[in-house]
Amino acid sequence: MNAQQQKLLDGLNDLLHSEELTDVTLMADDAEFQCHRNVLAASSPYFRAMFTADVRENRQKIIPIHGVSKKALGIAVKFMYTGTADITNDNVQVLITASNLFQLETLLGACADYMMKEICMENCFDVYDFAELHCLPALREEAKLFILEHFVELFQNELNLKKTDKSKFSDLISDDEVNVEKEEVIYQILVRWVDADRENRAASFPSLFGHVRLALMNRDFISSEIDTNPLVANNPFCKSMISVAKIYNLAKMSGADWKLAGMFKTKMLIFSGGTRTEEQRSFSCFDPETNKNYYGIEPDPPHDCKFKISRYKLAVTRDSNIFFLGGELCKTDISLALDSVYRYVPKLRNWERCRSMHSARCSFPVAVTGDRIYVFGGSEGHKDVTTPLNAVEFYETEDDEWQIVSPMPVAIFNQAACMYQEDVFIFGGQHSADGETQYLDTVLKYSLGTDTWTLVTTEMVNPRARCSSILFKDQIYVIGGCSKYQNILSVDIYNPVKNTWKFGKDFPEQRTTLAETQFDDVIYVIGGRVHLPVLSRSGSRRTIEAKDLYKYDPDSDEWTKVVKLIPHASFEICTTALVDTQFLKETGFISGL
Template identity: 25%
Template structure:
């Protein structure tokens, strides 16, 4: 055997022995050029796409999921990285982690197919047909983001005919935010809900719980009485035993005497029962007792309030409320302070009127810019003064979000502002926040995706088409896509997570707009919609039951009292009852 050594193969050589390459860049080069980080924007997408192809071809699959009698081949690494429940299973050393086939008995097979596709693509189409099974599966598999997406989808689907079922479904699956929002919907729309099969099919315990609530919003107690009668009559043989209990849910002292005499006591369920007639009379005798819970009023239905503004003669402190049932506006207690160019927001059922301006003989231009603020409780039916904000200004953007009232931008005689402040009702104090990037007066302000969007406005020289976004989570400002049209005096609102902008003006060109745009959050772009029936700058805009109400404003010649309503489902406009006052620079909110 030859003793000659075998030449070292290149694969045997350690890295430290590798022949050095001649440097083509001098080591004396600037330190900032010594190295560069390369990052591929397509790396994650390409890798996931390749793994998806492996699954489609059933290559390198190392686990079989058995769900509803169906087999699903997959890659453990994908399941572990996307499905928390399976991550815990595989990482905990459970016996399933060593099995090549794992059965999930608690999950629907069709829902698991969607979840598996989501794990490999990051996308899933939620529909009315699959949302319940998909949410249930996502909840069991601890996929919080997917579960929340299903909850958001269900919230958009809320109608009087299905809301009780959605609320029960949310309770069963521990979807607290969906349950809270659905519960609010139930309270607001009870008058319609009591006519549906879902309500009439409720068990007695559920019906009693609903009809006994203080926070259901009804125009009169007659609605509750008639709902209870309809529920009883749906299955009278089995429900007759609950008649007396039903009467205890009705706040009889709140019914008109004539209604009790002509309707309640003449109802077939009651008129032939001496005991029930005696019971009703006994309740009415106790009407003046301060301890009688049946004399407590229910919550009033949410509706639109509009405050302040200016007509052709003067600035206003008047307040109006819209009666949706009769399509008319009624006067409410006036604000303590006259205010036009005022901001208004609703927080926890209370209205907050912020800043504005009014006429005064004590200033050079005859205008007093306000830092004063006040709030109105519809239940107490009165205004009260609250602490003033740090800066006097009018045309301030006001919005309520997450327990605070925000005041953004505005102007005085000399300049527009980029100031941002917020009011804490619990502490009764204001605090300053980071300024906007641009000075803005007459901008529209609304909350979208838990962030505050400030739209358009002007800085005394230029009108803005730009949009700034404040993120309360990290206290920062950024820009979103510009509107198609620069303008101030624009009204904005959000419906079903879509931002809308209505009207406005260009002061330099003396143009008043009927233009309507909406913002696509996912695409980060604006698009035009059918125009309003009337051009309006400084309209008051509010959302009631999924529709935008655009109230008053100025068309370049006249201050308006007309109101038009936009339906986002059809993109149609229609006029409703006009306000009592002609108003521009007013503000509206729902409470």
């Protein structure tokens, strides 16, 4: 923009007069205003019609413009001159109104993009309604996807139940993207939605009930919870749906191969690692209930050694978003740690790059609370000389931002971390000092609320590193790992309330670097490194990476070998998440003993 245009733009605001919030008057009798006609007409079809067509406004000295404020018009006109606009939470809605009125598609798109980034638990329904009112399909879809991802949490709020009308509620529960662990939850929320205004909503129940996938439900739940509900029992359509579901369940029990439209989300074990390029990460899943294998991005064994990533972490947030953090790309004799962060996008079957960590790290633990991911210490990744870190930071997944918090009292790598209420407990790990690596038996506690560290007055029975810690029924299970001289097979169980230890049954085989994860009420342990009695050509013991699966039941304190081989498993990292099998490819290989 040249100096003359800037002068004209500065003077234009003096020509705008507003007595009310949503009405503006252009005082077009000023000679200087005529200089703006060409710019406005060239930028906006609205002004082009006003100033070039044979219409009344073209001859008027005072031009009223209804439905837009002086502030919004001023920003819109500035955008016509400069192609830039200062979009904020305070002005974005009025700017969308002005952009629609003046047919400024570029400004409208920029405002919609801004609102997409601001969608949160507090405003998602308002954004959904606003986008529908202003015919912004992309913004509406983004708000809808957010609601579907946080469906259960949002509808725990009674206000959301009350203000959501039938049309919107039907649109949500009928969508295959709704994020629930089981279909029973949809039915329960539907009943609560009706109860929020039973007098006016009871008549809508049958049509909404038609969106519930009864065939995906447990038969006992149908008999005990649904059959007995008067809303179902007194309606022929609902009763017929129940009958069809029961027929399907009988067919399923008989082994018939029915393909059911509807929800495809299943809780599975998740694995990842390197693949065909430095940037790519594989993505594979295993269903321990069916022993079926799936992948979204297939591992590439011929190239995996070249682009293998180790000592990374997978983290799953409450809405089942899966993140790949840090690690070490094993491409040279001395490899440095990565600061990269990726989020898996199921529909696209790829990893989306997120904001990088402040510190590159590998061999570190993570702790997840809601949509926040904490990372603790780790290593800078040198193979020969390990440099431990004490840096701690957390990632806000909704904001795509990392924030540094108080560092650990000592630099540690290969430690375990477990969230308990508002505290994170750090178990063991390794520390390098004076050229020597020490194995630790300490327990540290980090308090999220106060951002402070405490050395807990307890010790593990053995110094331990490369282990995992899992919370189960208010007790923390420390499993796997090794000390300086041996693999540690014991299951150490810590009570954070009483600050006491007890011990579970040892893991049944000699392994190191196990991958562990909790799945419902059991703990799964995948593979690990196994030392064979056969010597290699160099005279050292041969080591293989096992990909079998063991199950530990904390209640019975028993280990069971479940699967002999999971083809695409990782022997060092595993997590559990709810994934949609529509966006996965089944391998056809059924794992078993």
